[in-house]
Amino acid sequence: MKHFKFEGDEIPFNEGESIASALLRAGIWQFRESRKSQQPRSLFCGIGHCYDCMVVINENINQRACLLEAREGLSIKRQRGVN
Amino acid sequence: MRIAIVGAGPAGIAAARILIKYEVSIDVYDQYPQAGGQYWRHRKGESFPDTRFETLTNHSKISWFFDCSVWQIESEKDGYSIHAIKDGKQISNQYDSLLVASGAVERSLPVPGWTLPGVMTAGALQSLIKGQGVVPGNRIVIAGSGPFLFPVIETLQKTLRLSNSTKAEIVGIFEARRLSRWWRNSYGLILNPDKALEALRFLRYLRKNKLKVNSGRIISKVQESKTKTAKEIQITSFKREKLVKGAKDEYLECDLIAMSYGFTPDLTIPSILNLKTVNRFSDEIVLIDSNQRTSKLGIWAAGEITGIGGHELAIREGEIAAFDIVGKANSLASAIRKLDRWRKRIFADGLARIYKVSDRWFEWSAEDVIVCRCEEVSRDEILSSFTELGADSVRTSKLFTRAGMGMCQGRLCHRNVQDMARLFGSENTKTNRPIGGAVTLGELSD
Numbered sequence: 001m002k003h004f005k006f007e008g009d010e011i012p013f014n015e016g017e018s019i020a021s022a023l024l025r026a027g028i029w030q031f032r033e034s035r036k037s038q039q040p041r042s043l044f045c046g047i048g049h050c051y052d053c054m055v056v057i058n059e060n061i062n063q064r065a066c067l068l069e070a071r072e073g074l075s076i077k078r079q080r081g082v083n
Numbered sequence: 084m085r086i087a088i089v090g091a092g093p094a095g096i097a098a099a100r101i102l103i104k105y106e107v108s109i110d111v112y113d114q115y116p117q118a119g120g121q122y123w124r125h126r127k128g129e130s131f132p133d134t135r136f137e138t139l140t141n142h143s144k145i146s147w148f149f150d151c152s153v154w155q156i157e158s159e160k161d162g163y164s165i166h167a168i169k170d171g172k173q174i175s176n177q178y179d180s181l182l183v184a185s186g187a188v189e190r191s192l193p194v195p196g197w198t199l200p201g202v203m204t205a206g207a208l209q210s211l212i213k214g215q216g217v218v219p220g221n222r223i224v225i226a227g228s229g230p231f232l233f234p235v236i237e238t239l240q241k242t243l244r245l246s247n248s249t250k251a252e253i254v255g256i257f258e259a260r261r262l263s264r265w266w267r268n269s270y271g272l273i274l275n276p277d278k279a280l281e282a283l284r285f286l287r288y289l290r291k292n293k294l295k296v297n298s299g300r301i302i303s304k305v306q307e308s309k310t311k312t313a314k315e316i317q318i319t320s321f322k323r324e325k326l327v328k329g330a331k332d333e334y335l336e337c338d339l340i341a342m343s344y345g346f347t348p349d350l351t352i353p354s355i356l357n358l359k360t361v362n363r364f365s366d367e368i369v370l371i372d373s374n375q376r377t378s379k380l381g382i383w384a385a386g387e388i389t390g391i392g393g394h395e396l397a398i399r400e401g402e403i404a405a406f407d408i409v410g411k412a413n414s415l416a417s418a419i420r421k422l423d424r425w426r427k428r429i430f431a432d433g434l435a436r437i438y439k440v441s442d443r444w445f446e447w448s449a450e451d452v453i454v455c456r457c458e459e460v461s462r463d464e465i466l467s468s469f470t471e472l473g474a475d476s477v478r479t480s481k482l483f484t485r486a487g488m489g490m491c492q493g494r495l496c497h498r499n500v501q502d503m504a505r506l507f508g509s510e511n512t513k514t515n516r517p518i519g520g521a522v523t524l525g526e527l528s529d
Contacts, residue, residue, distance in 0.1 A: 014216075016126070034198070037459055040199070042201070044207060052457075052491075
């Protein structure tokens, strides 16, 4: 099985799976912290509308985990503060 | 003739299936990686969920622009130019005619705790199951109001039964409205016996699987766990469009809550085109004539943006628009579809009468509940922008409170703030956004 990194941990994923789906299967619910009150956020609408599942992928901010396919070797971090 | 279809869901695909029979070139734009829209969402590599449209996806007469975000459409001397971003690059193409079929977004109602991880829209759960084959969570609750809860329950239950390894289960189903309200759709049921049978078949499915729908109940709060995820819900009685607060509240432990209050048209594309809209069941919808023509010459609209009605109605509307685009509006084929559209519209309107969210939902929701999730603006901050600061529209309230100014650009909160704006006297609640999606300056500068 292929893997990507989330906050340093190896997360396995199926071919064609979204990043959000792989994280949820691994039991990881918190994708980012809200900007004002630093509260945890996760996947909400699942189809790219709500931008609540934003993560930092290879240093690029505001990437929607529900839309983007997982790929080998990606380095993903929780998004804090920005939006 | 060059035709562009914006949206590869049921309406757009149905239109394409008619158009390929004529001497026209067809480009289809969609922000997702494959055809089908939300309704026919399927896993990569799986065959198209509806066999009627299977052969279209690799038809030589159609050019597909997937993963493509249309951010601007300009009027030209004789047609329209579509500007879109694909793979980080700008593409621009000119067309004689446009069909806008950009669909709907799910409606959510704010409830304390709805921003917690573990709470998602019913559509999100449906897309995780259908698109990814994943069911997150173990104790699952489905709640809200409307017919969309039915297919979500069925998809979820079927998936749970298939995978014996998972210990996940549905622990509660809560529907705000009672079944008795279906008399409001009696005319629609008589005209659409297929739909009546579908409803009966679903009720039988529930009974067979020992699933109980608790009607007249609504989630009034989601409690958080130590790790700040959803842990428990508070369930309150819902009568005459209001919460009945008091002793009868129940509590239920759960870790995944899928909520839905139906759908509302996504007017992002219609608003960059400045198409005329009208109010229907409190939703702003694109104004069309009997051939699906909009207020602008050369632009047609079909599907959910012309009024929520489901995929079968969207197919008919797409087909009727397609016949008119190629000058066959008076054909028998078009007339037959118009009759069918009339029958399906009556059913859809009946559903709206049963399940329409009250325009005054905010009167019974909590004062400090977050309405704009992106900018974390509460119900009372938005209400006081109208009552104290003198805001008179969604737009002015946004300038005072930042509600709708975050990353989602109001896609989630606009419809909810609109209800408040209408109460305080403003008819001007039109979506007013000149750009159709999130675009970076870098992508535009290339």
